[in-house]
Amino acid sequence: MKHLLSIEDLDRAAVEALLDQSDAFLDVLARDIPKVPALRGKTVVSLFYEESTRTRLSFETAAKRLSADTMSFAVGSSSVKKGESLLDTVKTIEAMGIDAMVVRHHAAGAPHRVAQWIDASVINAGDGRHEHPTQALLDAFTLRRHRGPSLDGCRVAIIGDIRNSRVARSTMLCFTRLGARVTFVAPPTLIPERLDGWPVTVAHDLDDVLGEIDVAYVLRVQEERLGQALLPTLREYYARYGLTAERAARMKPDTFVMHPGPMIRGPEIATEVVDGPRSLVREQVTNGVAVRMAVLWSLIGSGGHVA
Amino acid sequence: MKHLLSIEDLDRAAVEALLDQSDAFLDVLARDIPKVPALRGKTVVSLFYEESTRTRLSFETAAKRLSADTMSFAVGSSSVKKGESLLDTVKTIEAMGIDAMVVRHHAAGAPHRVAQWIDASVINAGDGRHEHPTQALLDAFTLRRHRGPSLDGCRVAIIGDIRNSRVARSTMLCFTRLGARVTFVAPPTLIPERLDGWPVTVAHDLDDVLGEIDVAYVLRVQEERLGQALLPTLREYYARYGLTAERAARMKPDTFVMHPGPMIRGPEIATEVVDGPRSLVREQVTNGVAVRMAVLWSLIGSGGHVA
Amino acid sequence: MKHLLSIEDLDRAAVEALLDQSDAFLDVLARDIPKVPALRGKTVVSLFYEESTRTRLSFETAAKRLSADTMSFAVGSSSVKKGESLLDTVKTIEAMGIDAMVVRHHAAGAPHRVAQWIDASVINAGDGRHEHPTQALLDAFTLRRHRGPSLDGCRVAIIGDIRNSRVARSTMLCFTRLGARVTFVAPPTLIPERLDGWPVTVAHDLDDVLGEIDVAYVLRVQEERLGQALLPTLREYYARYGLTAERAARMKPDTFVMHPGPMIRGPEIATEVVDGPRSLVREQVTNGVAVRMAVLWSLIGSGGHVA
Numbered sequence: 001m002k003h004l005l006s007i008e009d010l011d012r013a014a015v016e017a018l019l020d021q022s023d024a025f026l027d028v029l030a031r032d033i034p035k036v037p038a039l040r041g042k043t044v045v046s047l048f049y050e051e052s053t054r055t056r057l058s059f060e061t062a063a064k065r066l067s068a069d070t071m072s073f074a075v076g077s078s079s080v081k082k083g084e085s086l087l088d089t090v091k092t093i094e095a096m097g098i099d100a101m102v103v104r105h106h107a108a109g110a111p112h113r114v115a116q117w118i119d120a121s122v123i124n125a126g127d128g129r130h131e132h133p134t135q136a137l138l139d140a141f142t143l144r145r146h147r148g149p150s151l152d153g154c155r156v157a158i159i160g161d162i163r164n165s166r167v168a169r170s171t172m173l174c175f176t177r178l179g180a181r182v183t184f185v186a187p188p189t190l191i192p193e194r195l196d197g198w199p200v201t202v203a204h205d206l207d208d209v210l211g212e213i214d215v216a217y218v219l220r221v222q223e224e225r226l227g228q229a230l231l232p233t234l235r236e237y238y239a240r241y242g243l244t245a246e247r248a249a250r251m252k253p254d255t256f257v258m259h260p261g262p263m264i265r266g267p268e269i270a271t272e273v274v275d276g277p278r279s280l281v282r283e284q285v286t287n288g289v290a291v292r293m294a295v296l297w298s299l300i301g302s303g304g305h306v307a
Numbered sequence: 308m309k310h311l312l313s314i315e316d317l318d319r320a321a322v323e324a325l326l327d328q329s330d331a332f333l334d335v336l337a338r339d340i341p342k343v344p345a346l347r348g349k350t351v352v353s354l355f356y357e358e359s360t361r362t363r364l365s366f367e368t369a370a371k372r373l374s375a376d377t378m379s380f381a382v383g384s385s386s387v388k389k390g391e392s393l394l395d396t397v398k399t400i401e402a403m404g405i406d407a408m409v410v411r412h413h414a415a416g417a418p419h420r421v422a423q424w425i426d427a428s429v430i431n432a433g434d435g436r437h438e439h440p441t442q443a444l445l446d447a448f449t450l451r452r453h454r455g456p457s458l459d460g461c462r463v464a465i466i467g468d469i470r471n472s473r474v475a476r477s478t479m480l481c482f483t484r485l486g487a488r489v490t491f492v493a494p495p496t497l498i499p500e501r502l503d504g505w506p507v508t509v510a511h512d513l514d515d516v517l518g519e520i521d522v523a524y525v526l527r528v529q530e531e532r533l534g535q536a537l538l539p540t541l542r543e544y545y546a547r548y549g550l551t552a553e554r555a556a557r558m559k560p561d562t563f564v565m566h567p568g569p570m571i572r573g574p575e576i577a578t579e580v581v582d583g584p585r586s587l588v589r590e591q592v593t594n595g596v597a598v599r600m601a602v603l604w605s606l607i608g609s610g611g612h613v614a
Numbered sequence: 615m616k617h618l619l620s621i622e623d624l625d626r627a628a629v630e631a632l633l634d635q636s637d638a639f640l641d642v643l644a645r646d647i648p649k650v651p652a653l654r655g656k657t658v659v660s661l662f663y664e665e666s667t668r669t670r671l672s673f674e675t676a677a678k679r680l681s682a683d684t685m686s687f688a689v690g691s692s693s694v695k696k697g698e699s700l701l702d703t704v705k706t707i708e709a710m711g712i713d714a715m716v717v718r719h720h721a722a723g724a725p726h727r728v729a730q731w732i733d734a735s736v737i738n739a740g741d742g743r744h745e746h747p748t749q750a751l752l753d754a755f756t757l758r759r760h761r762g763p764s765l766d767g768c769r770v771a772i773i774g775d776i777r778n779s780r781v782a783r784s785t786m787l788c789f790t791r792l793g794a795r796v797t798f799v800a801p802p803t804l805i806p807e808r809l810d811g812w813p814v815t816v817a818h819d820l821d822d823v824l825g826e827i828d829v830a831y832v833l834r835v836q837e838e839r840l841g842q843a844l845l846p847t848l849r850e851y852y853a854r855y856g857l858t859a860e861r862a863a864r865m866k867p868d869t870f871v872m873h874p875g876p877m878i879r880g881p882e883i884a885t886e887v888v889d890g891p892r893s894l895v896r897e898q899v900t901n902g903v904a905v906r907m908a909v910l911w912s913l914i915g916s917g918g919h920v921a
Contacts, residue, residue: 029404033348041647043675054399057378061350061403064376069678071671084876088888092668092875095899096675097643223390261399262391274395285402336711340655361706364685368657368710371683568706569698581702592709 003115003122004295006131007173015177016149019141021294022287029065029290038301039068042099047073047090048125049105054261055125055135058285059102062292066301071098086110087117094118099300103127121299129166134295135260136170138288140178142280143215145287146256152179157209159185159241160219163192167260168219172200183209186241206241210250217258218243218269238267245270256280310422310429311602313438314480322484323456326448328601329594336372336597345604346375349406354380354397355432356412361568362432362442365592366409369599373608378405393417394424401425406607410434428606439473441602442567443481445595449587450522451485452594453563459486464516466492466548467526470499474567475526479507490516493548513548517557524565525550525576545574552577563587617729617736618909620745621787629791630763633755635908636901643679643904652915653682656713661687661704662739663719668875669739669749672899673716676906680915685712700724701731708732713914717741735913743780748909749874750784752902754792756894757829759901760870766793771823773799773855774833777806781874782833786814797823800855820855824864831872832857832883852881859884870894 001014010018028036044063046056056072063070073093084092090101100121103111108128115122126132140151147154156175162168162184172182176199183201184191191202203209210216223234243257248270257269257279265271274281308321317325335343351370353363363379370377380400391399397408407428410418415435422429433439447458454461463482469475469491479489483506490508491498498509510516517523530541550564555577564576564586572578581588615628624632642650658677660670670686677684687707698706700719707715714735717725722742729736740746754765761768770789776782776798786796790813797815798805805816817823824830837848857871862884871883871893879885888895 031348034404035348041645041649043678053380057380057400058403061378064350071675073667073671083878085879088875088877088879091896092899093671095896096672096903097648097900261395263395264390265392265395282398282402285399286404289403338655341711342655360687364687364707365710368685371657568702570702571697572699572702589705589709592706593711596710 004133005112005124007133007136007170012177018294022141022291025293026290035065037067038297039066042068042300044068044100045071045093045098046102049075058288059292062289066293090114090118094120129164131170132166133170134292135167136174138291139171140174141291142284142287150179154180155213156180156182156215157185157213158217161190162186163190165219215256242267243269243273245272248273311440312419312431314440314443314477319484325601329448329598332600333597342372344374345608346373349375349607351375351407352378352400352405353409356382365595366599369596373600397421397425401427436471437473438477440477441599442474443477445598446478447481448598449591449594457486461487462520463487463489463522464492464520465524468497469493470497472526522563549574550576550580552579555580618747619726619738621747621750621784626791632908636755636905639907640904649679651681652911653680656682656914658682658714659685659707659712660716663689672902673906676903680907704728704732708734740780743778745784746780747784748906749781750788752905753785754788755905756898756901764793768794769827770794770796770829771799771827772831775804776800777804779833829870856881857883857887859886862887
């Protein structure tokens, strides 16, 4: 594997190999000195055309735990302002001598183009509404640790603005690779117009599915993407799709709650639910570091087994 | 000691233990390779809700001298903009696996709340008008190196906008812990309404105290905090409270001059005074790194004596 | 050598010594683990009053390859906003304990003043319209690797906004130190009014010199610096001075193409030319890391031969 651009490129065995490696790195993170020299002398650069401190810090932490050097290219303060093309920006960064480039871009497909231009490994850290594969891998990894090695038969509801969410797409694909059955739960205006044969079902009423699911995966409502045309009011949306304590009480007692963050506590997901015993929200963040270590190591490590 | 939130929490012995440890680290900084592996594998994150390159760099330098990994969470470019609460921001950062969080926040008490929420050690790097304990420790450390182990009987004037200054409060508390006698020197409008039994005296005329003090500690005038109601003009303020060369000449020859920075040379403090033989301004900065090393090591070091 | 402030300070032997050292570091960069411990325990800080991700990343990469610690002082988010002077900013940074300061400033001569104030080594990373010596050294290094140890007799055209370009000045000086003959090619309004006895010739028509040159060195047009008074339209400028594929075809087959970046592909320099077999554009970037390693090591290394 040279790049990690989308979950769509990975079959079940590839996903499982990455998650197995993540298990090993999660053990490393529990050590007193949670570092390994696996990527000593390697350089990992983050190139973010959209702000995301959370994802960027997670990747940088992962790289440092592997003893790689890290560089951060903040597009706001860069040559990009002087009219430089994406091609020249990435070629210039590559020419400084890097091994992996973590790319977030507002345009779907941008990381794929970058991968065609450079010899370094490219990791998609979110491209437009397309994919966010490491988020999907950490979600699958987190759920697998609680459900056993397989997600066969696990019923997952992904709730929220599916249409605009790269997380919804990537996480759905990754969950289904491992055998889960995914339902998108959203008003019709927030479901993609074409589901392109994706292995999902669709529900418009959260209350219809609450009692049957093993996982409630809540998406952040991206208010900046919700036009007047799509939803009468945000309040109405929350009334129908917010994961309130009352709704959580109608789920099976062992239903897990997940969220990719950042969360809007209250209307989107109740505080008692976020902080409740079935919430995996913090584990997702911790596991994100282990999963990104596994991805980095699989792409630019020298092979062999680490840790 | 788990956190460093305020000087008010520390008794004289606790302050002296930190300053003794700072002495050891100042020796480390004088070495050809000024590093020790004391915090190898530890991660220190800075979370600054107010800009302060100076304080942030000092903490990051201290962490690197101890071989810790550092991460910087710039709030301006973060999830905070997407509506995330302080609670979720710090819980998320903690979940990535950190050992200490250095917090600056515009709200008094914010670091205390953070300390209640997370297991990592919290260091207050300035909270509203409340406290800035590492500044106070570096001030006390700097003065102690010139006055001997005790500040008993040392007379200190803290001059300027006392009301709005967390430095004034923390440094006064720390100096008095070590035996110094502190006078706040400011117009009545810039003195806190309630001094709450603080062990200080107040003077409204700088010229009254000039000849008696052992230390003139000048505060930065924070113009953004001076409304029309408080002071007729900045010019009048400087005329009465600026540490001019003429005023400095009326101090005892061995009176020290200190300033927490950044300084406004000229009206606030004369260039000849800043650069004069009794100025401790640069030493304060250098000592700040040693003191922050001592704080970090005391909070998250594994115990035992270092360096 | 204590500082690197301008090429004007360096004679041919000094330039050649730096380029010889750069050769050694370029070999280091080709290793599997491209790092040496030459500057372990040293701290290199970048202080940029003008944005330049490209140059800053190159210096930071060079410092990390030498195992130095790096700090970055972003002026936009700094004490400077609070009214601190350049003197106090650099004195404060120095007091934290640094070995080298890489300074970019909009005012010509600023790095020279910094060098008078502090004991640490100062490297000019671009000062106003004055000099950008490491760019010049990497340009000379890149050309020397293709032309043999000497540039004697090599004919170079530097094309574009000479008047406003510190790169034009530094690179011209460095090329001529090594024996090259430089021609400035620009409309009269973009040539400095006084050439001060510089060893250059001037041409106003690119097509006149195309067939005779060994190197076409294209400058970025800094649109923000082009007033209406200087040029009727940017389009007319590009028509006369853009390095089109058609013009490139009229150069000798072995004429090299160089550009300091960032480039505006298309009007300024044609895509076929940038990506053609005689383009040294990417090599310039790669070599920049090796040259900056050599500069850092020469200034603050402990002497002796490295790598």
